[in-house]
Amino acid sequence: MVMTDGRTGRRLDPDRVASPAPGADDGGEGDPSASPDVLARVGAIALTGLDGAAVGAEAAVGGGLPQIKIVGLPDATVREAADRIRLACQRSGFDLPDTKVVVNLAPAGLRKEGSGFDLPVALAVLVASRQLAPAAVRGVVARGELGLDGRLRGTPGTLPAATAAQRHDPDTVFVVAEEVADEAALVTGLEVVGVSSVRHAVEVLAGRVPRPPTPRPPDPVRRVVPDLADVRGQSLARRGLEIAAAGGHHVLMMGPPGCGKSMLARRLPGILPELTPAEALEVAAIASIVGGRADDLSVTPPFRDPHHATSTAGLIGGGTGVARPGELSRAHCGVLFLDEVLETPRSTLDALREPLEQGRIVLVRSRSRVTYPARVQLVAAANPCPCGHAGSTTRPCRCRPDQVQRYRSRLSGPLLDRIDLHLELQPVTEDVLVGPSDGEPTATVAARVAAARHRAAERWPSDPAAAEARLTRDVPARVVRATVSRVTQARLARAVESLGWSARTFDRCLRVARTIADLDEVDRVVDEHVDEAVAYRLDTEGRA
Amino acid sequence: MSRGSGPPGRGDGEDHATNDRDPWEAVAALGTDPAMLAAVVRRAAVDRPGLAAHWRRLVADEVAMAVAVRELAAAPVLEVGPGDGQARTWRREGVVVALAGDPGMPDRLVRHGVAPPWLALRGPIEASVGPAVAIVGARRATGYGTGVAAWLAEEAAQAGVRVVSGGAVGIDAAAHTAALGRAGGTTVVLGCGHDVAYPRPHAREGGLFARVLDAGGAVLSEGLPGDPPRAHRVRARNRLVAALADAIVVVEGGARSGSLVTAGWGADLGIPVLAVPGDVRAPGSAASHQLLREGAAVCTGPPDLLAVVLEAAQDGRDLDHRGGVDDPAGLGTSGLPGWLHDRLVAAWPRPVPVARLVEEGGSGSGPVLAALTRAQVAGTVTRDVDGVRLCRRPPDA
Numbered sequence: 001m002v003m004t005d006g007r008t009g010r011r012l013d014p015d016r017v018a019s020p021a022p023g024a025d026d027g028g029e030g031d032p033s034a035s036p037d038v039l040a041r042v043g044a045i046a047l048t049g050l051d052g053a054a055v056g057a058e059a060a061v062g063g064g065l066p067q068i069k070i071v072g073l074p075d076a077t078v079r080e081a082a083d084r085i086r087l088a089c090q091r092s093g094f095d096l097p098d099t100k101v102v103v104n105l106a107p108a109g110l111r112k113e114g115s116g117f118d119l120p121v122a123l124a125v126l127v128a129s130r131q132l133a134p135a136a137v138r139g140v141v142a143r144g145e146l147g148l149d150g151r152l153r154g155t156p157g158t159l160p161a162a163t164a165a166q167r168h169d170p171d172t173v174f175v176v177a178e179e180v181a182d183e184a185a186l187v188t189g190l191e192v193v194g195v196s197s198v199r200h201a202v203e204v205l206a207g208r209v210p211r212p213p214t215p216r217p218p219d220p221v222r223r224v225v226p227d228l229a230d231v232r233g234q235s236l237a238r239r240g241l242e243i244a245a246a247g248g249h250h251v252l253m254m255g256p257p258g259c260g261k262s263m264l265a266r267r268l269p270g271i272l273p274e275l276t277p278a279e280a281l282e283v284a285a286i287a288s289i290v291g292g293r294a295d296d297l298s299v300t301p302p303f304r305d306p307h308h309a310t311s312t313a314g315l316i317g318g319g320t321g322v323a324r325p326g327e328l329s330r331a332h333c334g335v336l337f338l339d340e341v342l343e344t345p346r347s348t349l350d351a352l353r354e355p356l357e358q359g360r361i362v363l364v365r366s367r368s369r370v371t372y373p374a375r376v377q378l379v380a381a382a383n384p385c386p387c388g389h390a391g392s393t394t395r396p397c398r399c400r401p402d403q404v405q406r407y408r409s410r411l412s413g414p415l416l417d418r419i420d421l422h423l424e425l426q427p428v429t430e431d432v433l434v435g436p437s438d439g440e441p442t443a444t445v446a447a448r449v450a451a452a453r454h455r456a457a458e459r460w461p462s463d464p465a466a467a468e469a470r471l472t473r474d475v476p477a478r479v480v481r482a483t484v485s486r487v488t489q490a491r492l493a494r495a496v497e498s499l500g501w502s503a504r505t506f507d508r509c510l511r512v513a514r515t516i517a518d519l520d521e522v523d524r525v526v527d528e529h530v531d532e533a534v535a536y537r538l539d540t541e542g543r544a
Numbered sequence: 545m546s547r548g549s550g551p552p553g554r555g556d557g558e559d560h561a562t563n564d565r566d567p568w569e570a571v572a573a574l575g576t577d578p579a580m581l582a583a584v585v586r587r588a589a590v591d592r593p594g595l596a597a598h599w600r601r602l603v604a605d606e607v608a609m610a611v612a613v614r615e616l617a618a619a620p621v622l623e624v625g626p627g628d629g630q631a632r633t634w635r636r637e638g639v640v641v642a643l644a645g646d647p648g649m650p651d652r653l654v655r656h657g658v659a660p661p662w663l664a665l666r667g668p669i670e671a672s673v674g675p676a677v678a679i680v681g682a683r684r685a686t687g688y689g690t691g692v693a694a695w696l697a698e699e700a701a702q703a704g705v706r707v708v709s710g711g712a713v714g715i716d717a718a719a720h721t722a723a724l725g726r727a728g729g730t731t732v733v734l735g736c737g738h739d740v741a742y743p744r745p746h747a748r749e750g751g752l753f754a755r756v757l758d759a760g761g762a763v764l765s766e767g768l769p770g771d772p773p774r775a776h777r778v779r780a781r782n783r784l785v786a787a788l789a790d791a792i793v794v795v796e797g798g799a800r801s802g803s804l805v806t807a808g809w810g811a812d813l814g815i816p817v818l819a820v821p822g823d824v825r826a827p828g829s830a831a832s833h834q835l836l837r838e839g840a841a842v843c844t845g846p847p848d849l850l851a852v853v854l855e856a857a858q859d860g861r862d863l864d865h866r867g868g869v870d871d872p873a874g875l876g877t878s879g880l881p882g883w884l885h886d887r888l889v890a891a892w893p894r895p896v897p898v899a900r901l902v903e904e905g906g907s908g909s910g911p912v913l914a915a916l917t918r919a920q921v922a923g924t925v926t927r928d929v930d931g932v933r934l935c936r937r938p939p940d941a
């Protein structure tokens with residue numbers, strides 16, 4: 001650990017403090033108001049991932065050379081706040097004491113990160129130096145970064161911080177930069193005060209200017225998702241996506257380059273049900289800590305398509321100190337599209353395995369442990385062979401048989417084993433391409449998906465484990481089995497066995513069959529559903 | 545390459561006597577030629593030291609042996625007698641045991657001098673007479689390899705030639721499957737004991753072996769009950785595959801493929817060896833090309849193969865084209881909707897991508913996919929990443 005004294009270069013500090021003359025030189029000529037009897041306390045939020053902890057910024061003016069010293073496990077950004085605050089306050093017309101001001105961020109054992117502590121620390125210093133009444137900051141939680149001119153800027157994580165502030169105390173007054181006040185206002189019932197500068201904040205809190213009302217939260221918006229009607233042909237893929245959307249099943253699309261894999265994947269969010277308000281808030285909170293600002297509240301499920309060269313940390317989240325969310329969590333409640341999945345290193349894919357099952361990712365670092373939600377629908381796409389044209393009826397494949405074999409053998413990984421639907425695509429033929437647009441529009445499909453999900457949602461709550469899972473994809477196998485007749489199960493068992501598949505495959509097929517029945521608007525899973533479900537499986541188990 | 549009849553001992557010191565003695569006692573109780581029994585003991589001793597000691601005690605009683613040999617005359621094929629559960633299981637599954645000299649021991653094996661001391665078989669005893677061809681190759685086969693194997697096996701079996709292979713996945717399985725229900729029939733030679741489920745998908749209920757038996761084929765093994773499919777045993781098995789055939793064709797295999805062992809035995813025993821040329825860039829075709837370099841005949845289709853087999857078939861039996869009349873699935877019917885069937889017939893032997901079939905189906909993907917699954921489960925179509933094709937050549941293609 002670096003000595004903080006060393007950083008400020010005030011090596012003489014200890015000598016000064018130990019100076020035998022009490023009340024002599026340095027304290028004597030100071031402002032009488034700087035007497036060390038006022039202990040200021042302003043609320044702040046320390047974010048660890050999406051979780052916020054209430055922190056008090058305590059300031060006291062004491063003897064020593066003029067300096068603002070911040071203690072309580074601050075990181076570099078928080079320590080630098082001292083310089084920003086000094087200048088911002090001076091330029092805003094405040095007088096800082098000519099002695100040492102110590103700011104303690106309590107509890108001192110918790111790590112504090114980020115520039116959002118500037119405002120609470122500055123307010124605490126001003127209270128300690130008697131330029132603001134202690135009563136004015138009672139119940140206040142402040143957050144924001146100060147510019148050298150005293151202006152206040154928004155910081156990442158406003159939404160999760162506001163959520164934490166309200167959870168800590170429902171009567172909190174949350175003071176943030178004007179530019180992010182509407183984001184904080186997404187937390188219903190929280191009083192949000194948007195201010196433009198540290199001067200503005202003091203004037204408002206002291207009651208010298210009227211307190212701005214809590215802003216109106218941004219309205220939920222729908223993002224534009226390309227329409228399914230744009231896709232020509234591809235009946236198999238359309239049907240597959242519809243089933244996937246209805247049951248939340250993960251999908252693998254395999255087909256030559258240009259056959260429309262990513263075109264189809266991009267249209268999946270459109271047929272998924274819109275996010276519930278709670279889900280939309282979760283998605284916005286993640287966007288807030290990653291992107292700095294959740295500018296709108298989208299009810300359209302997110303769509304993330306990281307490049308296949310994305311690192312494991314980039315995908316699942318990572319970083320030193322407190323790990324940040326990756327693409328996986330940014331796709332929470334939406335679609336994670338992995339194009340060229342066979343080019344992605346096996347280790348990276350394997351890292352997705354656990355979060356996909358659990359619906360969340362736990363990132364543990366030496367000093368922190370954060371959990372990010374990661375309930376995503378995975379859509380993976382791959383070429384059928386290294387050159388991409390195996391099985392194509394239009395172009396010859398130039399790969400050697402063993403190359404194709406090795407390439408495809410990567411499909412049998414544990415991650416891909418968890419994908420329920422395998423779709424083999426073909427490029428559309430010319431006459432379909434130039435013919436009339438024949439596809440159903442997104443709205444029609446979305447309506448069927450919503451109806452199927454509704455059916456499923458009404459069935460599962462009978463079992464607590466299933467009710468929690470919500471999607472047919474996540475419902476325990478035994479619960480799914482209980483809804484299918486023995487005769488039909490026996491039929492599936494025979495099919496699975498004669499194709500040489502494993503028992504795990506049995507349950508995956510049964511789940512898909514369950515979803516197909518839901519789409520068919522019947523409660524009974526019949527042979528036809530089971531037979532269709534079996535057809536959505538490529539042989540990846542290394543059979544003859 | 546070592547081709548001795550006995551594989552090297554494992555010497556694992558594990559005593560199998562308590563588990564396995566009863567089937568052996570049953571054999572002993574029925575009795576047989578002392579020299580033969582000595583051979584069985586030798587064979588058993590290699591794998592199971594504890595069992596061997598048990599056996600020596602039994603065989604040491606010369607008088608009992610003499611009685612046993614007389615009784616043997618009345619029981620040409622030994623059925624594993626009553627005894628422990630294992631023997632009962634064998635009996636239930638119709639496993640019969642032939643020792644050397646028994647009519648149940650295929651004459652070809654004796655003639656070639658490679659007969660094992662003991663041969664356990666399921667299916668008809670007479671399955672080893674008549675013209676036969678061994679179609680062998682790698683487990684790790686390409687679509688090309690399995691396609692050619694199926695093609696050769698189909699035409700050979702159609703012409704009344706028995707298809708012999710090792711029952712492994714890949715080329716072997718393709719050959720056996722294609723011969724099912726056709727006049728020639730098929731014979732599987734296992735590399736492990738009958739009661740060992742290997743390869744698992746073939747040994748399970750309704751798997752390849754069961755279908756072979758249902759169709760009147762035979763499954764043979766020189767393994768003792770419980771013998772696992774160890775490499776040396778599987779290689780030794782290949783000599784039986786070779787000796788049971790009038791010609792051997794290697795369809796596909798890597799440089800170290802076991803099919804080279806089979807071909808090597810063929811060369812030693814004077815059985816003609818053919819090889820199917822493959823992709824010259826593919827390591828999976830190395831075995832075929834090596835054999836071609838060494839003088840194997842080129843096999844570019846069923847006529848090449850049949851010509852060799854007919855010449856080599858020693859009994860000179862007139863091979864008739866009886867046709868696969870006993871194929872319940874039918875050659876012309878796949879159980880698919882008419883248009884779908886016609887589409888696959890038109891494409892045969894090329895596969896048709898599933899997406900294309902669905903596209904052409906017009907009215908919804910579900911029914912087409914469900915129909916394909918049914919046909920696949922019924923075994924009339926096969927499906928891989930490249931698409932769907934009929935398992936059998938349609939009569940009008």
